[in-house]
Amino acid sequence: MNICNRSAFIILMLSTSSAMAQTAPFPEDAQADAAAAAQGAGGQIEEIVVTAQKRAENIQRVPIAISALGGEALANKGFDSLATLTKLAPSLQLSNYGPIAFVTMRGIGNENTTAGGDPGVAFHYDGVYIGRPIGTLFSAFDTERVEILRGPQGTLYGRNATGGSINYITRKPGDELEGHVDVTAGKYDMWRVRGAVNLPLSDAVSTRIVAFREKRDGFTRNSVPGGTDANDANNWGVRGHVRIEPAGDFSILLSGVHIHSGGVGSQPEIRTPFPGSTTGRNLGGPQIAGLNNYLVDGVPLVNDLRPFHEGKNSPEYQRNSLSILSANLEYDLGAATIKSITAYAESKFSSQADTDYSPKDLGVLDLEERAHQFSQELQILSNAGANAPFNWILGAYYFREKGFRQSAFRGGRYAIVAANNNVPDGFRLAGDVTSKSYAFFGQATVRPLDRWSITGGLRYTHDEKDGVNSGFQFTPPSYSGPVGGQWEKVTYRIATDYQLTDAILAYVSYSTGYKSGGINQAINPLLSNAVFQPETVKAMEAGLKSQLFDRRLQVNLAAYRNKYDDLQFQILGPFGAQAYNASGATVQGVELEFQAAPTSWFRLDGSGAYTDATFDPQLVQNVQLGGNRVQRTPKWTANVGGSVSFPIRGFGEGRLRVDYSYTSRIFYTAFNRAAPFPVNPGSDLAPGYENVDMRLFLTTADDRWTGEVFVTNLFDTVQTGNVFRGIGFNDVPGGGGAEVVTYKPPRQYGLRIGYKF
Numbered sequence: 157m158n159i160c161n162r163s164a165f166i167i168l169m170l171s172t173s174s175a176m177a178q179t180a181p182f183p184e185d186a187q188a189d190a191a192a193a194a195q196g197a198g199g200q201i202e203e204i205v206v207t208a209q210k211r212a213e214n215i216q217r218v219p220i221a222i223s224a225l226g227g228e229a230l231a232n233k234g235f236d237s238l239a240t241l242t243k244l245a246p247s248l249q250l251s252n253y254g255p256i257a258f259v260t261m262r263g264i265g266n267e268n269t270t271a272g273g274d275p276g277v278a279f280h281y282d283g284v285y286i287g288r289p290i291g292t293l294f295s296a297f298d299t300e301r302v303e304i305l306r307g308p309q310g311t312l313y314g315r316n317a318t319g320g321s322i323n324y325i326t327r328k329p330g331d332e333l334e335g336h337v338d339v340t341a342g343k344y345d346m347w348r349v350r351g352a353v354n355l356p357l358s359d360a361v362s363t364r365i366v367a368f369r370e371k372r373d374g375f376t377r378n379s380v381p382g383g384t385d386a387n388d389a390n391n392w393g394v395r396g397h398v399r400i401e402p403a404g405d406f407s408i409l410l411s412g413v414h415i416h417s418g419g420v421g422s423q424p425e426i427r428t429p430f431p432g433s434t435t436g437r438n439l440g441g442p443q444i445a446g447l448n449n450y451l452v453d454g455v456p457l458v459n460d461l462r463p464f465h466e467g468k469n470s471p472e473y474q475r476n477s478l479s480i481l482s483a484n485l486e487y488d489l490g491a492a493t494i495k496s497i498t499a500y501a502e503s504k505f506s507s508q509a510d511t512d513y514s515p516k517d518l519g520v521l522d523l524e525e526r527a528h529q530f531s532q533e534l535q536i537l538s539n540a541g542a543n544a545p546f547n548w549i550l551g552a553y554y555f556r557e558k559g560f561r562q563s564a565f566r567g568g569r570y571a572i573v574a575a576n577n578n579v580p581d582g583f584r585l586a587g588d589v590t591s592k593s594y595a596f597f598g599q600a601t602v603r604p605l606d607r608w609s610i611t612g613g614l615r616y617t618h619d620e621k622d623g624v625n626s627g628f629q630f631t632p633p634s635y636s637g638p639v640g641g642q643w644e645k646v647t648y649r650i651a652t653d654y655q656l657t658d659a660i661l662a663y664v665s666y667s668t669g670y671k672s673g674g675i676n677q678a679i680n681p682l683l684s685n686a687v688f689q690p691e692t693v694k695a696m697e698a699g700l701k702s703q704l705f706d707r708r709l710q711v712n713l714a715a716y717r718n719k720y721d722d723l724q725f726q727i728l729g730p731f732g733a734q735a736y737n738a739s740g741a742t743v744q745g746v747e748l749e750f751q752a753a754p755t756s757w758f759r760l761d762g763s764g765a766y767t768d769a770t771f772d773p774q775l776v777q778n779v780q781l782g783g784n785r786v787q788r789t790p791k792w793t794a795n796v797g798g799s800v801s802f803p804i805r806g807f808g809e810g811r812l813r814v815d816y817s818y819t820s821r822i823f824y825t826a827f828n829r830a831a832p833f834p835v836n837p838g839s840d841l842a843p844g845y846e847n848v849d850m851r852l853f854l855t856t857a858d859d860r861w862t863g864e865v866f867v868t869n870l871f872d873t874v875q876t877g878n879v880f881r882g883i884g885f886n887d888v889p890g891g892g893g894a895e896v897v898t899y900k901p902p903r904q905y906g907l908r909i910g911y912k913f
Contacts (some may be wrong), residue, residue, distance in 0.1 A: 223304040243849075246765035257279075257290075280321065314553060317669060385420065409483070425513065497531075619690075
């Protein structure tokens with residue numbers, strides 16, 4: 157079904173529901189009151205308060221490109237994991253390998269998930285920066301708000317936010333006894349139970365406890381008898397908060413969360429065979445002396461190349477956990493407030509993967525990674541209101557992380573590689589990295605005129621990394637032993653905004669950003685590339701935010717141009733995946749977000765982005781990258797959704813919501829190869845795709861019971877999540893290696909029943 161047909165289908169569904177709502181007006185009873193409360197005063201667009209600048213502000217008055225959704229809006233759009241944020245905000249791409257997140261915003265992210273590298277999009281959980289991307293695509297529940305800050309956030313959020321920042325904010329304890337629970341069942345024998353309860357223990361102490369458990373069979377079918385089906389789910393988590401207010405001007409919030417993901421997980425499947433095959437079905441073997449005959453041995457190795465199908469004989473699994481403990485203290489001094497955020501976080505990841513993607517015992521990768529971090533942030537900020545002539549914030553930040561990673565390569569394929577290098581069967585890579593960082597920052601806003609504001613911010617950051625690597629020793633020479641680096645940087649932001657009318661804000665900003673340098677951990681990390689350098693950015697942005705027609709139409713527009721120097725990116729070369737510095741890249745684009753509430757029963761919202769992200773002229777691995785698109789960055793993205801509410805006499809309210817999203821094609825490496833198999837070295841291009849989700853909600857008049865019938869990926873389109881080379885092969889022209897791929901979920905459906913008390 158093409159775009160026109162799908163769009164017509166969506167319009168038809170919403171039009172039908174609209175007719176139902178128009179011909180059956182709400183009775184003047186409790187149902188009408190409940191509907192009005194849910195939609196906001198008079199059916200207007202809800203005002204959202206964000207903390208993007210470390211203080212509570214109306215999102216429409218903040219001179220930053222921000223997407224923010226509250227808990228109810230997230231539930232209406234089916235938000236149950238950070239992986240779904242791609243459908244909710246422009247210029248944002250998320251994909252994964254198991255629980256490891258690959259996040260790209262405005263063309264910038266990072267594929268180096270080891271402790272030696274850092275993300276380009278910072279992730280904060282209740283104000284705590286999480287250094288590793290492991291476990292950040294967790295199942296989300298009892299969410300208060302998600303804030304997505306696009307563009308460099310180098311002043312208030314510091315290092316590793318050259319692309320932007322994602323702030324996940326959970327619901328905190330309140331003063332009343334309340335809670336909610338829901339149960340979900342769906343396709344692939346999926347089931348999930350979630351619950352939250354708020355318990356006030358006294359006037360000064362309250363708690364909130366949240367838990368969930370979910371399981372699902374894999375949607376990637378394994379044709380080998382006894383083989384494991386990939387892309388399943390076996391997850392659970394608990395979270396707890398305790399709020400203590402011994403005095404009116406002093407509060408303590410203690411929080412703890414533990415999330416576990418298990419099962420087979422998201423395992424790659426083969427998209428095209430190894431070089432040497434011409435049928436599209438036989439694995440011919442990589443270009444390593446003596447290995448081709450060993451692989452074939454006179455018998456074709458048949459592999460299923462269809463999406464969501466594989467033929468692997470080695471058992472696979474992934475286990476991941478993320479734990480966070482934090483203490484937030486606030487003390488109101490009158491003219492200013494002091495805040496302290498102390499946190500400890502720990503992540504663990506282990507997996508086993510069949511890396512020959514065939515029914516033969518040719519290659520298995522055992523991967524283990526763990527990291528633990530401590531952070532301390534102090535803030536002192538003025539208590540002047542957002543419209544005061546002058547407000548300010550000062551802060552200091554400390555971060556320490558220690559990470560360990562080990563990869564063990566086993567099986568016949570790796571045995572030959574090892575034998576050719578005079579080592580025992582198989583080989584392993586291991587290493588640990590210790591990172592330290594501290595920073596001092598400040599930002600102030602002055603208002604020369606009632607409608608005109610000027611903001612300036614400054615941050616000094618110092619980073620240190622020290623590591624030990626025991627990489628496998630091929631030639632050319634590599635390092636094995638201690639290595640490290642130190643870097644420091646001053647970043648700043650200057651912005652001015654003008655309130656053209658009470659409903660329209662215009663702003664312009666110039667900012668800089670910085671991402672720490674790092675240490676390469678690979679099979680054979682080269683001496684020339686043992687340490688890679690920091691990434692920096694200079695960014696210009698202009699935007700317009702508006703709420704029109706008595707808050708029934710909201711339109712936000714942003715245009716930007718970012719110039720990156722020493723852009724960090726990853727290449728899977730002959731000695732493993734390693735990070736490199738590109739001499740530069742330019743990213744520019746336009747973003748649009750809108751919400752419309754023409755009536756009390758009809759809502760429409762959407763976003764779109766055009767991103768032009770290209771490398772500057774430069775040679776990498778003897779390939780000219782100039783003009784190539786930055787990897788993992790589609791040129792066009794669009795999201796649009798609509799909902800129609802209608803009364804159900806004697807019961808309550810119904811609501812139908814349909815969401816459509818489009819993503820244009822994506823290159824997954826900097827080389828931008830588009831030649832299909834069997835042309836060597838093949839393609840790293842993923843085609844564009846569309847997605848349609850549909851949800852029907854039924855809510856009782858007292859708002860206690862809710863039922864939801866949902867279908868995701870309604871038209872069962874194939875949506876690529878990752879494209880990369882098989883482990884141990886080359887990503888450079890002339891290299892070997894099969895193209896492997898992970899896919900986003902196929903069509904799924906289910907039923908959810910929820911109860912509030």
